[in-house]
Amino acid sequence: MNDIAAVAAVATLGLALQAFGGPPIHIGGRLELMVDDYLIEELRGGAQLRLHPPVRRDVAMVTDAPWEGNACHYRSVFQDGDLYRMYYSAIQYVTGGEESKALASHPWFMAYAESRDGIHWTKPELGIVEFNGSKANNIVVSAASVTGASVDPAHCAVFKDANPDCPPDARYKALLVGSKPRGLYALKSADGLHFSLLSDKPILTKGAFDSQNLAFWDSVRQEYR
Structure with a gap:
């Protein structure tokens, strides 16, 4: 299980609590953006929060039309x-x-x-x-x-x-x-x-x-x- 899946599994299993220690927040199967520990009580099995690392690829689109100019x-x-x-x-x-x-x-x-x-x-x-x-x-x-x-x-x-x-x-x-x-x-x-x-x-x-x-x-x- 990768890091993101592990974090999602922890949250989906109902282990997510509010940061101030309130009752569990039931998120069901919906997607959540995990940018902090607000929805996470604890991380298990080596799971950790990581920012997705972008990888540079080829140019997808060139903006070279006269109305596009040099600042798109x-x-x-x-x-x-x-x-x-x-x-x-x-x-x-x-x-x-x-x-x-x-x-x-x-x-x-x-x-x-x-x-x-x-x-x-x-x-x-x-x-x-x-x-x-x-x-x-x-x-x-x-x-x-x-x-x-x-x-x-x-x-x-x-x-x-x-x-x-x-x-x-x-x-x-x-x-x-x-x-x-x-x-x-x-x-x-x-x-x-x-x-x-x-x-x-x-x-x-x-x-x-x-x-x-x-x-x-x-x-x-x-x-x-």
């Missing part, structure tokens, strides 16, 4: 049935000037790629957002494509909503920073490609929002986090 980051990747979906922000930075400030040669975009195995990726021509007079690209969101609020795809994060009560037209959601008023805005989509505002008001207004802001449906707590 803040990626959201998840499995959706037989398909892996990837969303990422893209911009072209040109450095120069006395202080070598980064200047954008085109605005931020949220782009899309997909894969059947998580290794070989394609960037479909979606025909959604125009760039330099053409929609033959894989852009799904730009600041101009979202009406009703001023949003910036610079720090995009996308997830598939697992809430069973989620409306079909909002099965996919994206979080973007916006202004007027400043805050974190939610977008919705039925197909994971065509996005529109979930509300013209921000879902959060307190925070810097200067990084990737993640969210998901917590089926245990029955709430979004």
